[in-house]
Amino acid sequence: MTSIWEPVIGLEVHAQLLTASKMFCGCRAQYLGMAPNSNTCPVCLGLPGTLPVINQVAVQLTIRTALALNCEIPEFSKFDRKNYFYPDLPKGYQISQFDLPLSLNGLLEFEVEGRLVRAGITRVHLEEDAGTLHHAGEIQNASFSLVDLNRAGVPLMEIVGEPDLRHPVEAPAYLAALRRTLIYLGVNDGNMEDGSLRCDANVSLRRTGASELGAKVEVKNMNSFRSIQRALDFEVARQTELLDQGQSVAQETRGWSELEQVTVSQRSKEEAQEYRYFPEPDLPPLVISRAYVAELRAALPELPMATRRRLREQYALSEEQARLISETALDAAYFESVVAAGAPPAAAANWQVQNLQALCNAAHISVSGCPVRPELLAELITMVVTDQVSGAVAKEVLAEVFETGARPSAVVLARGLGQVSDTAELERLVAEALAANQKASADYQGGNDRALGSLVGAVMALSRGKANPKAVGQLLRDRLPRK
Amino acid sequence: MTLLDRSIVELGRGLRTGEFSSVELTESALADTRTVDGELGAFLRTTAEAAMAQAAKADRQLAEDTGNRSPLLGIPVAYKDVLCTKGVETTAGSRILTGFIPPYSATAIERMEAAGAVGLGKLNCDEFAMGSSNENSAFQTTRNPWATDRVPGGSSGGSAVAVAARMVSAALGTDTGGSIRLPASFCGVVGVKPSYGRVSRYGLIAFASSLDQVGPLTKTVEDAALVLEVIAGLDARDSTSSSAPLGDLRGALKAGVSGLRVGIPKEYLSMEIEPGVRDVFDISVSRLEAAGARLSEVSLPSTEYALAAYYVIAPAEVSSNLARMDGVRFGPGFGSAPNLMAAYESARHLGFGPEVRRRIALGTYVLSSGYYDAYYLRAQKVRTLVSQDFEQVFKEVDCLISPTAPTTAFRIGERLADPLAMYATDLLTLPANLAGVSGMSVPAGFAGGLPVGLQVLAPYMGEATCFQVAATIEEMAQIWQIRPAGHANLESPV
Numbered sequence A: 001m002t003s004i005w006e007p008v009i010g011l012e013v014h015a016q017l018l019t020a021s022k023m024f025c026g027c028r029a030q031y032l033g034m035a036p037n038s039n040t041c042p043v044c045l046g047l048p049g050t051l052p053v054i055n056q057v058a059v060q061l062t063i064r065t066a067l068a069l070n071c072e073i074p075e076f077s078k079f080d081r082k083n084y085f086y087p088d089l090p091k092g093y094q095i096s097q098f099d100l101p102l103s104l105n106g107l108l109e110f111e112v113e114g115r116l117v118r119a120g121i122t123r124v125h126l127e128e129d130a131g132t133l134h135h136a137g138e139i140q141n142a143s144f145s146l147v148d149l150n151r152a153g154v155p156l157m158e159i160v161g162e163p164d165l166r167h168p169v170e171a172p173a174y175l176a177a178l179r180r181t182l183i184y185l186g187v188n189d190g191n192m193e194d195g196s197l198r199c200d201a202n203v204s205l206r207r208t209g210a211s212e213l214g215a216k217v218e219v220k221n222m223n224s225f226r227s228i229q230r231a232l233d234f235e236v237a238r239q240t241e242l243l244d245q246g247q248s249v250a251q252e253t254r255g256w257s258e259l260e261q262v263t264v265s266q267r268s269k270e271e272a273q274e275y276r277y278f279p280e281p282d283l284p285p286l287v288i289s290r291a292y293v294a295e296l297r298a299a300l301p302e303l304p305m306a307t308r309r310r311l312r313e314q315y316a317l318s319e320e321q322a323r324l325i326s327e328t329a330l331d332a333a334y335f336e337s338v339v340a341a342g343a344p345p346a347a348a349a350n351w352q353v354q355n356l357q358a359l360c361n362a363a364h365i366s367v368s369g370c371p372v373r374p375e376l377l378a379e380l381i382t383m384v385v386t387d388q389v390s391g392a393v394a395k396e397v398l399a400e401v402f403e404t405g406a407r408p409s410a411v412v413l414a415r416g417l418g419q420v421s422d423t424a425e426l427e428r429l430v431a432e433a434l435a436a437n438q439k440a441s442a443d444y445q446g447g448n449d450r451a452l453g454s455l456v457g458a459v460m461a462l463s464r465g466k467a468n469p470k471a472v473g474q475l476l477r478d479r480l481p482r483k
Numbered sequence B: 001m002t003l004l005d006r007s008i009v010e011l012g013r014g015l016r017t018g019e020f021s022s023v024e025l026t027e028s029a030l031a032d033t034r035t036v037d038g039e040l041g042a043f044l045r046t047t048a049e050a051a052m053a054q055a056a057k058a059d060r061q062l063a064e065d066t067g068n069r070s071p072l073l074g075i076p077v078a079y080k081d082v083l084c085t086k087g088v089e090t091t092a093g094s095r096i097l098t099g100f101i102p103p104y105s106a107t108a109i110e111r112m113e114a115a116g117a118v119g120l121g122k123l124n125c126d127e128f129a130m131g132s133s134n135e136n137s138a139f140q141t142t143r144n145p146w147a148t149d150r151v152p153g154g155s156s157g158g159s160a161v162a163v164a165a166r167m168v169s170a171a172l173g174t175d176t177g178g179s180i181r182l183p184a185s186f187c188g189v190v191g192v193k194p195s196y197g198r199v200s201r202y203g204l205i206a207f208a209s210s211l212d213q214v215g216p217l218t219k220t221v222e223d224a225a226l227v228l229e230v231i232a233g234l235d236a237r238d239s240t241s242s243s244a245p246l247g248d249l250r251g252a253l254k255a256g257v258s259g260l261r262v263g264i265p266k267e268y269l270s271m272e273i274e275p276g277v278r279d280v281f282d283i284s285v286s287r288l289e290a291a292g293a294r295l296s297e298v299s300l301p302s303t304e305y306a307l308a309a310y311y312v313i314a315p316a317e318v319s320s321n322l323a324r325m326d327g328v329r330f331g332p333g334f335g336s337a338p339n340l341m342a343a344y345e346s347a348r349h350l351g352f353g354p355e356v357r358r359r360i361a362l363g364t365y366v367l368s369s370g371y372y373d374a375y376y377l378r379a380q381k382v383r384t385l386v387s388q389d390f391e392q393v394f395k396e397v398d399c400l401i402s403p404t405a406p407t408t409a410f411r412i413g414e415r416l417a418d419p420l421a422m423y424a425t426d427l428l429t430l431p432a433n434l435a436g437v438s439g440m441s442v443p444a445g446f447a448g449g450l451p452v453g454l455q456v457l458a459p460y461m462g463e464a465t466c467f468q469v470a471a472t473i474e475e476m477a478q479i480w481q482i483r484p485a486g487h488a489n490l491e492s493p494v
């Protein structure tokens, strides 16, 4: 059934920047695992008399991101104060950007179910993160809350998307493409669980084909790709039902409840915050020279879509292989190093995305950071391709290299895993296998080709995987002539 | 006569020749803070122990001739309580900061200390520097040493009194709309409002960030130059501070005014100015003319809108700057409140005085959506016009001269009931803050036994010209040695 209502969805993404220090002081930007309030100074504590000083690297990373998202970079930008009271906000205002952000009018391309989607980027601007609160129990009836300002002042980039998404399924795809881009650029770690990457959504419905937008609902508290999809599915269904019943949708902010799998009203339009934005008088305006923008543009790395396209074409990879290998820039670089070290691209791709990735996932490390250096994987693949080891043995060798970082050839030698192609030894194994599998021998000779496979398997098992399967097959065919 | 009747240069000579030590000088000054200040109420707290240690250190440096040739070495000074002092309670004259002990000092104070100045303590002021009389201090009334039933002016009232009553050689104050110049005028001392950005604001508890400047109050123009040389300059911790060269202030003191083009802003002089103040001004103008200055009437046409713009922009910044005083980390706290909003309201109601609350309310209102364009944005446009007025007029003249205030010090309590009358006290001073230009008040005479200061305004980063003119006015007035005690009932010696 097609609805007469069309969803209109836009995402607002907050990404902590991978700078060394906070946005306006010298405290560390990486605060995870630190004792509460130990990563603070008078500036980020908002003590009276202190002043902010702009972290130029944060400005640089924001412009870099904006350029990668095809944004315009105005020459003149400034910071503003967003005023509101909350205990995690020590100054009583957040330094953000209001009417003159660092960038405007960008575009993000991504794929959904094999279809290319282009979504507008309204703006990318820079602000500071707030601290965190730890409530004694549920927030509604906590008798007190503890304030931790370790996170306060961490550089936060806000990427505001145009309401260009037309189906909930496009939202996680958009976010995944954006996340991949941020990781490629080295500006954010993409970690949604820890909150270094956060996403809110604006959802409204309108009559299909209409141009004016319906009442906008802002959905918050979505902490994973899956919860984004579910929250938006729920929200679209909820609004559809209201409109189908002739009711109207209230403009409000709703929170996604992971527990109950519903969105819950948090704040109505009437309760909307009055932020009293005005220009930050403690900071001079930013003048972004054209030469600086050109410099940053020239230094942009290849971006995910381009990498994927290039890998597919240059190495004749499948769409799926190219997608998996280009997940991060480091993964792609790893692949290209393996190929450069002599491995055939198709085999390199398979070994990386299947065997090696599985080992890495289990150990929670990245392919690029694992002990199997590209030249080691290349060496192993070469041994397989040249029949020095079987595929099965190679997997065992890989596991050991993954643990020790040793050379695959050394592992094979040390453990005596070299492939057996010696005819006398193979003859002995084949004889043993035939004796133990007389039914299969008969079946093969009776015309059942598949029976040969199980005989080869039996020989391989007897050799503990070391036998050369091609040579075994030939021997078996010689020993079992068909009439 | 006390030692502190002497200028900083004279004291420095005494210290270096061994006539007296910094410890002796400091002891005598501290004694005055216990006796003289009992009536005047300039100090909120003294830091006697630290002062004596600093004085002893200065004496060692003087004896060893360690290379510290700063004219401030061993000289007693004190600081307005809006300037943070490491390890010393800093309240900005507000109950809400009671018990706040900053872990850092203001850059200006760090520089004073590095120069070897001996800080005696923290000086009273209007709460968060909001006021023109010092009556808005949450803690005590500061009295004018020339007539103790009168206000010292504000908001750097404690700073002006400490200098006028010879308790210190120099005090640091802050000027947002006249808060250095006005009390300097009312108390008969020199006060400098440097150009915006000249002195770092780091560690200054902000009133209105785009208008605030730290500056010296001293007995003489030369003393002011010596202090400004120490505190001025770029500070990496204040992005609005400037690296513009200060120029040759000591040379300016001796340059005279021959050929200097001095403008008299007709809008300033057409205000209601007390006759005695007007007389001092007229006499000074004729003296400047006699000294070779070329005087002319000039116009700053946007002046009439400046006050209104100021009372939109300053409160807007106040409403935001003071938001951090939420009772969570300092102040009297909020006891038991039913919810977060009630807690904030309780903390801020208990912590802030009425004038601060009034300005927060005003600032919150003018920034609210629907009113922003009509008030804040329009005020910013007026601010631009005021700046352009100064830019224009400084093409015609080198500096401007006017009375610092329309009146002499008024009586304690006289203007408390009428905020608008109180605000009008700053009519002649606040345009300079809106434009960011340099300004100064220099004692030029007396009216009814009370000091009258004249204001000299010079272009942005043009302090040297202020000092040039002020030094001439000082030299011709010959009054800086006159100390308050015993002079309260004299007829004007002008």
Ligand SMILES: [Zn+2]
Pocket: A022, A025, A026, A027, A039, A040, A041, A042, A043, A044, A045, A153
């Ligand atoms: Zn910090």
